[in-house]
Amino acid sequence: MPEISYREAVRDALSRAMREDDDVFVMGEDIAEMGGSMGVTQGMLDEFGPERVRNTPISEMAIVGAGIGAAMQGMRPVVEIMYEDFLTLSLEQIVNQAAKHRYMSGGQLKVPVTIRTQGGAGWSPGAQHAQQLEAWLVHIPGLKVVFASTPEDVRGLLWSAIYDDNPVVFFEHRTLYGIKGEVPEEIEPIELGKARIHRQGEDVTVVATGRLVHEALAAAQEAEAQGVSVEVFDPRTLQPLDERALIDSVKKTNRCVVAHEAVVRGGYGAEIAAVVQHGAFDWLDAPVERVGAKFVPLPFAPVMEEFVVPHAADVLEAIYRTVGRTA
Amino acid sequence: MATEVKLPRLGQGMESGTIVKWLKAEGDPVEKGEPLYELDTEKVTQEVEAEASGVLLRIAVQEGEVEVGRTVAVIGEAGEEVAEPSDEAGPTPAAAAPSDDGAEQSAEKPAEAPAREPERERGREASASPGTPPRQVEEPAQSRANGGRVKASPLARRIARERGIDLASLSGTGPEGRVVAEDVERAAVAPVTAAPAFAPAADEVEVVALTSTRKTIARRLTEAWQAPVFQLSVSADMSRVLALREQLVARLREGEAKPTVNDVLTKVCAAALVRHRAVNAHYAGDAIHRFSAAHVGIAVAAPNGLVVPVIRNAERRTLADVAAARAEVVARARDGKLQREDLEGGTFTISNLGMYGVEQFVAVLNPPQVAILAVGSAEERPLVQDDQLVVRPQVQLTATFDHRAVDGADGAEFLATVKAFLEEPGLAL
Numbered sequence: 001m002p003e004i005s006y007r008e009a010v011r012d013a014l015s016r017a018m019r020e021d022d023d024v025f026v027m028g029e030d031i032a033e034m035g036g037s038m039g040v041t042q043g044m045l046d047e048f049g050p051e052r053v054r055n056t057p058i059s060e061m062a063i064v065g066a067g068i069g070a071a072m073q074g075m076r077p078v079v080e081i082m083y084e085d086f087l088t089l090s091l092e093q094i095v096n097q098a099a100k101h102r103y104m105s106g107g108q109l110k111v112p113v114t115i116r117t118q119g120g121a122g123w124s125p126g127a128q129h130a131q132q133l134e135a136w137l138v139h140i141p142g143l144k145v146v147f148a149s150t151p152e153d154v155r156g157l158l159w160s161a162i163y164d165d166n167p168v169v170f171f172e173h174r175t176l177y178g179i180k181g182e183v184p185e186e187i188e189p190i191e192l193g194k195a196r197i198h199r200q201g202e203d204v205t206v207v208a209t210g211r212l213v214h215e216a217l218a219a220a221q222e223a224e225a226q227g228v229s230v231e232v233f234d235p236r237t238l239q240p241l242d243e244r245a246l247i248d249s250v251k252k253t254n255r256c257v258v259a260h261e262a263v264v265r266g267g268y269g270a271e272i273a274a275v276v277q278h279g280a281f282d283w284l285d286a287p288v289e290r291v292g293a294k295f296v297p298l299p300f301a302p303v304m305e306e307f308v309v310p311h312a313a314d315v316l317e318a319i320y321r322t323v324g325r326t327a
Numbered sequence: 328m329a330t331e332v333k334l335p336r337l338g339q340g341m342e343s344g345t346i347v348k349w350l351k352a353e354g355d356p357v358e359k360g361e362p363l364y365e366l367d368t369e370k371v372t373q374e375v376e377a378e379a380s381g382v383l384l385r386i387a388v389q390e391g392e393v394e395v396g397r398t399v400a401v402i403g404e405a406g407e408e409v410a411e412p413s414d415e416a417g418p419t420p421a422a423a424a425p426s427d428d429g430a431e432q433s434a435e436k437p438a439e440a441p442a443r444e445p446e447r448e449r450g451r452e453a454s455a456s457p458g459t460p461p462r463q464v465e466e467p468a469q470s471r472a473n474g475g476r477v478k479a480s481p482l483a484r485r486i487a488r489e490r491g492i493d494l495a496s497l498s499g500t501g502p503e504g505r506v507v508a509e510d511v512e513r514a515a516v517a518p519v520t521a522a523p524a525f526a527p528a529a530d531e532v533e534v535v536a537l538t539s540t541r542k543t544i545a546r547r548l549t550e551a552w553q554a555p556v557f558q559l560s561v562s563a564d565m566s567r568v569l570a571l572r573e574q575l576v577a578r579l580r581e582g583e584a585k586p587t588v589n590d591v592l593t594k595v596c597a598a599a600l601v602r603h604r605a606v607n608a609h610y611a612g613d614a615i616h617r618f619s620a621a622h623v624g625i626a627v628a629a630p631n632g633l634v635v636p637v638i639r640n641a642e643r644r645t646l647a648d649v650a651a652a653r654a655e656v657v658a659r660a661r662d663g664k665l666q667r668e669d670l671e672g673g674t675f676t677i678s679n680l681g682m683y684g685v686e687q688f689v690a691v692l693n694p695p696q697v698a699i700l701a702v703g704s705a706e707e708r709p710l711v712q713d714d715q716l717v718v719r720p721q722v723q724l725t726a727t728f729d730h731r732a733v734d735g736a737d738g739a740e741f742l743a744t745v746k747a748f749l750e751e752p753g754l755a756l
Contacts, residue, residue, distance in 0.1 A: 254482050254508060285482040285508045286501070324336055324501045 001184055007177040009151035010040050010116075013158040014078060016187055018048055021076065024162060025052040028063060028080030028116075037082050038118060038177055060089035064115060068098050068167070071113035076162050084119035084171065085131050098167035099142030110165045114158070120211055120261055121309045122175040127297035130174075130305075132210070132262035137169045138239045138271065144192055145239040147171040149213035151181035153236055156190030164192060173210040173261075195242035197249065201231030204255040204319050207246065207272050208234060212259040212291070212310065219315035228323055238268055246272065247279035254285040255322035259315050264292035289318040329403030330379040332363065336395045336500055337373070342513065345392045346399060350374065351383045357402055364399070377402060384409045396500035479506035486511045491546055541632050551692040554610075557735065558689050560725040561742050563749040565705045568595075569720055571752050575646065584654035586646050589625065589679050592702060594649050595748040597621035597641035598755040600675055603741040607674045609695035610732040616695075624673030624693060625653065627660045634660050635693060637673040677702060687723035697732040698741070701725045722749075 004012065017024040025048075026041060032055040035042030045053045056063045060081055067079035081087050087094070094115065101109045121130045137145045144166050148154035154172065161168035198213065199220055208216035213234045220230035233249050235241055250256045256276050258269030273288040293309045334344055347365040351357055362374035363383075381402045388399045401409050477494040479487070483506045487494050490511070497514050499506035537545070568591050575586050600607035600621040609616040621642045624635040636656040641649055659665050678690040681704035690701035703723040710719045724745065728738045748755040 281481050282485040283482050285480040321502070324507065 001182040003180050003182050004151055005178055005180050006151045006154055006172070007038065007040055009155040009181075009183060010158060010172065011042070011044065012183075013155045013162070013187060014041070015044060015047065017076075017078075017159065017162050018044075018052060023074065023076045024078065025054065025070075025075065026078045026080065027054040027056055027067060029056055029058055029082045031055060031080055036080065038172075038174065040177070041080075060086050061093055064090040064093040064113075065097070067113040067115065068093055068101075068111055071098075071111045071167070072101065072109050076112050076114075078114045078116055078162060081115060081117040083125075083129050084117040084133050085128050087115075087117055087133060087136075087169075090115075091136075094137070094143065094167070094169065095140050099140050102166065103142055111167045112163075112165045114161045114164075114168045114170055116158075116170045116172065118172040118174050118177075120173040120175055121293075121298055121305050122211070124300055124302045124305050126300040130298045132171075132260065132293070134169075134171050134209070134238055134260075135262060135266060135268045135271075138268060142167070143239065144168040144237065145171070146192065146237050147173075147209045148236060149173070149176065149208075149210055149234055151179065152183045153190060153196065153234075155183055156188050157192070157236060159187050160189045160192050163189070168192070171210065175211055176214075179214070190236070192237045193240040193242055194237065195233060195235045195245040197245070198232040198234055199230065201253060202229040203253055204228065204257060204322050205231045205233050205246075205249045205253045206257045206259055206315060206319065207269070207276075208232060208259040208315070209238065209268065211261055212315070215310065215312040216257075216259055216315050218312035219319060222312070222316055223319050226325075228319060228325075230319060235272075241271070241275065243275055243279065246275060250276050250280040251283040254283055256280075256284070257289040257291060257315065257318040257322060259291035259310060259318070261309050262292055263295050264290050265295050267292050286322040286324070289321055291315050291318045329384060329401050329407055329409060330381070331398040332378060332400040332402060334366075334393045334395050334397050334399055335375065337366075341395060343392050343394045346388055346390045348390060349386055349400075353383055353386055355383050356405075357381060357383050381405075382407075394498075396498055396504070477506060478504060480508065482508045483511045486515075490515050491550055538631050544632055547694065548691055551694050554692050554694065555730045556692055556727050557730055557738070558725055558727050559735070559738050559742050560687065560723060561746045562708075562721045562723050563746045564710065565720045565722050565749060567752055568749055569705070583647060584650040586650040587653075588681070588705065589677065589702070590646060590650045590653055591752065592677055592679070592700075592749075593623050593625065593638055593641050593653065594644070594646050595752065595755050596675065596677060596700060596745060597623055597644075599741055599744040599748060601642045602744055603737065605733055605737040606698045606728070606741045608697045608732055609674070610697050610729050611695060615697075615732045618674045620674070622672050622674045624676040624696070625657075626676060626678040626690075627657050629660045629663065629665075631663060634665060634670065635673060635676055636660050636665060636669045637671065639672070676700070681705060681722065687725060689725055690727050692727055692729055694729075697729040698738070699727050700745070701727070 014026055026044065028036065030037060031041040032045040032050060032053050041053060063079050063081065067077040070077045081090060098111050098113060101111050119131055134145060134147055137143055144164060146157050146161055146168060148157045158170060161170050198217060201220065206216040206220065213232065216232045220232050223230045231249055231253055233246065235246065258272045260267055260269055262268065269290045269292060273290060276288055277284065291310045291314050296308055298308060299305050345367040347367050349364045350362050357363065357377045357380060359377055359380040361377050363377045364375055366373055366375050379402045382405045383400060384403045384407060385401045393399055403409065478499060479494050480501065484494065486508055492511055492514055494506055497506050497510050500510055501507040568588060572586055572588060572591060579585060601619065604617040607618050607621055620640050622637050622639045623641040624637045626633060626635050638649060638652050644652065656669055659669065673693070673696060675696055676693040676699040678699060679702040680688060681702055684704050686703045686706060688701050688703065690699045693699055705720045705722045707718050708721045710717050710721065724742065726738060726742055
């Protein structure tokens, strides 16, 4: 199996879909000659030309709106919002248009648009360029929300997102673009709504998304050395959520930690915690622990940024709290 | 406010540790994180750090083996009064108390986060009993918060419920003295009896580990033994039942289950039960649940021990139907293939040892059911009938009733109906 980076995996899914299917095209700020702010679309202009790799003005609402229009006309556009912080500018289109048309038209219209975006701390981009806003979108019926954490997952999930007849908001994490992983020769689509258990464990289930999947895996390894067996569970698709797999996992381990980079308050972890406490109430041996960023705008200073967002050590502390130990 | 230092659990499965020596003396100032004492566990000897800052007010256990969760010392402010540590006192206020407020939790070190639960408990107690000073409550277990509710995880509650263990009798080792599953598991296996006075040589004793079925039997029968019960006996002339059975066996078609005397008893008891619903009941502690359908359990000697599969709605079934249902469920019981549903929901139980030649016996209640019928063997015995001495096959029936739910007269009427139906099966129609 070839080993590719997360960045190459995203590009591979986009390019293969565009080779196979004339309805697929990409659109966004600086994605053509520059190849995107994260280099994801590098080289795609040469292969597919300016008709299908389209630069846009700095106008997020127009980018998403154009994508929705094209999607309703039968295309499968993949639009890129350069930083997820700027999703806020396009929310009218995403929340009030993309998410609603299929419902309001009684199913006569469909909106198979994919809105790719990225964010996350790690490079000190400051308070307006590093947020994790996935929970905002999960709250909107009519949208699917994906957050991929590995090269294999990001490729298979993006493929499924492109070919889903519903609008999908597709989150990528900035610090993951460079990580490498093995992927199958051919794309294997990953069903939206299917979780992945990265590591089996007996004592605690850590439900993690995005970058925190990797932090959780590091914490799990450390905990294992201390005799605590940790299961690492990545929902991958935040909406729809693989509730069955989640509850089964917690029923097995009896303890649950949720971990994401977004702030704890009102975060996606709250939804996970609610699902777990209801579905596995009689199986819980400890309160569900939440790990996330502190409730402040992200600082620019690197040491401050590092202090605010969670790392493996925070996940490990939470794991130990659920088993009644101190690190 | 003083902080009790409890023996921490340093690994899964650790139940106790041995204090080797204290690194601080009573009266010494202590900083949170400073080494406080040396602890020897099965695996290692290590220094345990103080969980709070202040003055080491009291060392409760100088050295020796201590169970996890027990108070070994108290840290507080200089001059603070320390009550005799009841070793199982109220909830610990600080000690790594995870706050349930995620945002604050990550903003502060968990150990510094104020424990909210005790605050709330205190408030509840204050409002519940005005005039009573809210301190020093005599409670057996640290897990019992001041408000009277035992602090236990949902999983621990479920296991305790399933095994009939009283949570209040347990000492919690989780955060804030919470009873966690491991505490209940440990209680479930803790020996309850003292060591025997003499120890037989090892080769004279066969040690049979309890299977889960055996454990369930032990637990449920011990529970049943606590019920105030009484027994009533009658004997019944089985001539007609035996004749009826013979007729049915003679007409048996290919593949049908052969009806047994016990099947007739099942059917007859079901007919009597729906006429005497006081007996067709469960005793639920705060209420008696009476049932309109008779789900009759039949005690079966399975390879791993006694099981009681249930023939549902026996009052509505034909005798052939009862026989078929019984044959199927007994076969599965013998193969150890019973499903949970097979064993649930019985409203009455029949235990028959007649096939072993037992003439009469007393059965132990099958809670929450309020009655069980013990059936002996049908024996040819002399009987006075119309001033004539005749020999009839007779059976001794002894019913055990839970007096909390059933009075003597109710039981007697039920048994009289069973007897009448056996002697004239047509009446049960």
